[in-house]
Amino acid sequence: MGPEKEAKEENVILISDDDTDTETTLGNSVVVIESSENSDLEEKESEEIVDEESGLVVTFCKKGMVMPHARYDCMTNLFERTESETCIPVKQNSDICDQCYCYICDKLASECQYWTTSSCCHCNAHNKSKFWKDQRNFTLTGVLVIFNLEPTEIDTDLRHGGELLFTFLRELSMQYNNYLSGEIVLSCQNSVCPSKQTPGQCSVSSQLHNEIIYKYSEVFNLVSSFINKAEKEKPKSAAVMLLGAAKEIALHKDPAQSWQNLPPSESLKLAVPFLMSRITKNLQRILVLSDFPKQLYEKLISFFQTIPLPPYCFRFTNCLNVPSWDDRLLTTVLKGQNITGEQKKNGKKEFLWEVLTVIKARIEKMENMGQYKELVRYLRAVKCNEGIGLRDLRDKIPFYLCKSGDFTNAAYSLLLPINNLACCTACRLTPLQFESYLKMFWTGSVPSGKDFQDSEEWILNVGSPVKCCTLIKQALRVLYSNQSLYRNSKCWSALITIWGSSPILEQNGLLTALMLIEPPSSFRQMVCDVSFGILEELRLKINVSLPSDVFYGSLNLEACFLLTIQAVLQMLLTDFPQLTSFLEILLAFGKNFWALKLFLEGLLSQMPVLHDVVSMIARDLSYQKHSLLKLWQTLGPDYVGELLCLFLSFRNSQLQSVGIFLSHVVIENLNQIVLPLFRCPWAKSLDVIRLKAFKRPHLDTANHLQLNKFVSILEKL
Structure with a gap:
């Protein structure tokens, strides 16, 4: 080579x-x-x-x-x-x-x-030197060294939080030093004059002297702004920011020798507990909602436990002792292995007891994960010192049961008190919630969002709908349990609408109207005969068994409809003065005119109530014309014609006046909304009006003239 x-x-x-x-x-x-x-x-x-x-x-x-x-x-x-x-x-x-x-x-x-x-x-x-290793760790971790974190544990989020905390601590130090300097103010103090006073002279004199006032407001504002900033950061960054701030304000001392009457934000002993409450509540949410590594989770809690809290902050000592999601008691509750939330450990009873902030955070996380069965088990078992807040959260148990597809149990749970509470969920339902529950129970579908208001889109066929007989019993029990619902026309119209609707819901949450066949008169009479006893037992919260030959046959839907009509009539006889509207009850019958006719005939036996009902309908028609016209556009001219015929065919002049008022509405809106509607073929409806109403001798002269004008206008269309 x-x-x-x-x-x-x-x-x-x-x-x-x-x-x-x-x-x-x-x-x-x-x-x-x-x-x-x-x-x-x-x-x-x-x-x-x-x-x-x-x-x-x-x-x-x-x-x-x-x-x-x-x-x-x-x-x-x-x-x-x-x-x-x-x-x-x-x-x-x-x-x-x-x-x-x-x-x-x-x-x-x-x-x-x-x-x-x-x-x-x-x-x-x-x-190879411990000294140099510690120096390196301190340089790499910066202020995070106070959390006992190893360099390998520090990621981008923790480092970012540490940088923000370091900047904040420098600003806080300057503001705290200014606070310790105080403000000198001139005050007036009364004192007893030591010299002898002649009779008639005052022995008390006023002296001016300098007083140092220590106002914590600037520090308070700085810490509040920092907490606001932390709330917008990622969980790890926010955690170190909040913990670092908590330690610093806990070390702050009030230099005042005596109590100074200052506003909450200016008094250190009032401001620090308020800030500490905000910090700990945010930390509790972070610990529950974030999937921190177990070692980091424990180090954050340990750090808080080492903070030397002043006496006025002792109540925060154990506030971060939040059980992790793999806690044994919590796990058994979520899996359904423990329904009481109690267990014995070393011969002592332990309870699943958590603060309201933690409970809300757990609910939020389980909602996001769609764990509704686990959520129901947790709410039924957990205990809290804020009873009202926990009760309000438990009120959503029926909603979560619906989200899990268990609609029948959801219907029963509305009336079941939890843990011997004074009242049930039904007592606190709003009309919107009642209407939403009826729709969920009837269709087996649920809103796609986390609440009743989130109903722009629905998830269809989540589970089996509630049977008709169960639904009518539970719905009426809810109405009897809640006076505000019982006296609300929206709730009764929602119940009437359900029986005249298909159980198949549209994607947008709208019901599809049905036309039920009018049952035989013998069947109607049979339902009417048993209605009073059934309604009275439901009102008294007695476990009612509906007659099987009436409510479990082929006409079970019509039977529930008829029972609802009797319930509405009873409500009008006792609580009509409490109603604020009636038109929506009237319109809820849709195209089931036979049911509406039965309802109006029931009012004829109570003339004072009928007079009040007609007066309210006239008032509603004056203020709710837009809703009426919108419904007419949906249901078509045949519906309008049948509705007019129904009222005009009654021999009662008060009911006839409703039909005449409806004809006024048609004439007044011909050129705006109604004209396109009535250009549709509706000769059949016109003939019906002529036959049933126009030539009826019981119409008075004024009504004949009005109806004659109305028919003439329609013939020209």
Whole structure:
């Protein structure tokens, strides 16, 4: 082999993750590998070299590059290890190559500001010294060192939170120092004059003196702004920000020697508990909603426990002792293995007891995950010292049961008190909630959102709908249990609408109207005969069994409709003065005119009530014309004609007047909304009006004239 092909030994420097010295490593960041390479023919093909024993064939080789490495692993410059020398560089430790990194700053040694600075001397740092390791950890973690976090645990979010906390602590220190300086104010103080006073002279004199007032408001505003900022950050960042702020304000002292009558934000002893309450509530939510690693979770809680709380903050001592999601008692409750939330541990009873903020956070997380069965079990078992708040959360148990597809149990749970509470969920339902529940029970569908208001889109066929007989009993029980619902026309119209609607819901949550066949008069009379007893038992909360021959046959839907009509009539006889509207009850019958006729005939036996009902209908028609016209557009001209005929065909002049008023509405809106509607063929409806109403002798002269005008207008369309 010629001299031009003679190989020259070079060293290849590689990064190593091994933290221990072995026979093949120097330090922890380099490995030396011997290689043959021709320096004159760099990066060119060389002769093939074959190792017969290993079978390794080398066909190409390249000059080794020195990779970045810690100073103590440099192969060019020797390094002398010492434990904690910071005064001067040891021997040649300050010498560096182009790829030497500072172990403390984690940057190129040439860029380190403290490489040879006395009292720092980063050039002497290495990974075998506890002193230098602690220095490196403090430099890399910054203020996060107070949380006892290892560098490997610190991610981008934690580092960002630490940076914000560090900036805040500097600002807070300045504001706190200003607070300690106080403000000098001039005050007037009454004192007894020590000299003898002549009779008739006052022995009390006023003296002016300087008083120092300590106002915490600037500190309060700064901390409040920082909490607001933390609430917008990611969970890990927010956690360290809030914990750091909590520790600082807990260390603040009130320099006032006596109590000073100051507003809450200016008095330290009032402001700090308020701020601490905000901080701890945010931390409780973060711990529940965020999936922190177990080690980080425990370190955050441990840090809070080390904060020296002043006496006026003792109530926050255990507020972050929030059980993790894998807690044994909590897990058994969520799985349904423990329905009471109680267990015995070391002979003592333990309860699933959590503060309201934690309960709300757990509900939020389970809602987001769609764990509605677990959510119901949790709400039934958990205990809290804020009874009213927990009761309000438990009121959504029927809704969560619906979301899980268990509609029948949801219907029963409306009237079941939980844990011996004074009243049931039904007592606090709103008309909107009652209407939504009826729709859910009838169709087996639920709103797609987390609440009743989130109903723009519905999830269809989640479970089996509630049977008619169960639904009518539970709906009437709810109305009898809640006076505000019982006296609300929207609730009665919603119940009437259900019986005249298809159980198949549209995607947007709208019901489809049905026309039920009028049952035989004998069947109607049978339902009427048993209605009074059934309604009375339901009112008294007695477990009612509906007659099977009436409510479980082929006409079960019509039977429920008829029972509802009787319930509405009873309500009108007793609570009509409490109603604010009646038109919606009237319109809820839709095209089931036979049912509406039965209802109006029931009013004829109570003339004073009928008079009040007609007066309210006339008032409603004056104020709710838009709703009426919108409904007419949906149901068509035949519906309008049948509705007019129904009222005009009664011999009672008050009911006839409703029909005449409806004809006024048609005439007044011909050119706006009604004209396109009545251009549709409706000769059949016109003939019906003529036959049933116009030629009836019981119409008075004024009504004849009005109806004659109305028919003439319609004939010209």
